[in-house]
Amino acid sequence: MNAPAPDYRGERVALLTRHGKQHVLRPVIEPALGCRIEHTDAFDTDRLGAFTREIARAGTQIEAATRKARLALSITGARVAVASEGSFGAGPYGALVPWNVECVLWLDERRALQVIGWAQGPAMSVQRELRTRDDLDQLARDAGCPQHRLVLRPEHPDHPALHKGLDTAEALGAAFAECQRVSSDGRVWAESDLRAHCNPTRQAVIRQAADDLVRRLQSTCPACHAPGYWIDKRVQGRPCCECGSPTREPMAERWRCVACDRAEDRAVDHGACADPARCDRCNP
Ligand SMILES: [Zn+2]
Ligand SMILES: [Zn+2]
Known part of the structure; x- marks a missing residue:
């Protein structure tokens, strides 16, 4: 029922990164859309915020991704850009399972629209204080090193003398010795290097967010044919099977266009009623 997606075949799509994201995004986006991702590293995106806290990110995850996309447009002169931005914190399982939320943002200046793909999942993110080489060996095992790289610094989580991107035993050993030498009390702070590469x-998780972005771009508005016609929210109110009053169970999905006013509710499980156990009247 949807109109064909806008034609991105042959489109130059700018991507600004120094963290190897072109290797993650290209295999997902280029074959699906027929576009060509034009990579640039002409600006250090760590200046917009770094996971190692030297520079705090200003604004939201979407704002940060938008800034990167706009920079990519101005550097390359392309009319379309893609940018990715991640965040880490406590997730649905609390602080015990560190959680990663990724967005991949598509900024189409030609059509004046923005579409965002999302994904989330458990993160490989370990943070720990070390005192001995045995602590270091244990940390490397727990943090999935060498496939996942590490950051070491003296004493505490905000010490500026940090060593990033450590993955070999030699590099870890040398950085650990140097951190201990600088540390006033021999403590070394270690954490996972969360940069994409x-x-x-x-x-x-970034790859999954790119998959989500492609699905959204391939879904077009029935009214204006813009890409990104997608579920905006779930509408509650499925009637209770026992008393018929509205519950907080989903009744419909609200689809919304990113470019025009078009929106519609599509029923989920058409005609089904809600378990009375989920009803505030029958089971308060
Ligand atoms: Zn009821
Ligand atoms: Zn529309």
């Missing part, structure tokens, strides 16, 4: 677990 240092963390394959994160790469997998």
Whole structure:
């Protein structure tokens, strides 16, 4: 029922990264859309915020991705850009399972629209204080090193003398010795390097977000044919099977266009009623 997606075949799509994201995004996006991702590293995106806290990210995840996409447009002169931005924190399982949320943002200046793909999942993100070489060996095992790289620094999580991207035993050993030498009390702070090229677990979540972006771009608005026609939210109110009053169970999905006012509710499980156990009246 949807119109064909806008034609991105042959489109130059700018991507600004120094963290190898072109290797993650290209295999997903180029074959699906027929576009050509034009990689640039002409700006250090760590200046917009770094996971190792030297520079705090300003604004939201979407704002940060939008800034990167706009920079990519101005550097390359392309009319379409793609950018990715991740965040880490507590997830649905609390602080015990570190959680990674990734967005991949598509900025189409020609059509004046923005579409965002999302994915999330458990992160490989370990943070720990070390005192001995045995602590270091244990950390490397727990943090999935050498496939996942590490950051070491003296004493505490905000010490500026950091060593990033460590993956070999030699590099880890040398950085550990140097951190201990600088540290006032011999403590060394260690954490996972969360930059994309240092963390394959994160790469997998970025890939899923790119898949989500492609699905959204291939879904077009029935009214204006813009890409990105997608579920905006779930509408509650499925009637209770026992008393018929509306529950908080989903009744419909609201689809919304990113370019025009078009929106519609599509029923989910058409005609089904809700388990009375989920009803505030029958089971308060
Ligand atoms: Zn009821
Ligand atoms: Zn539309």
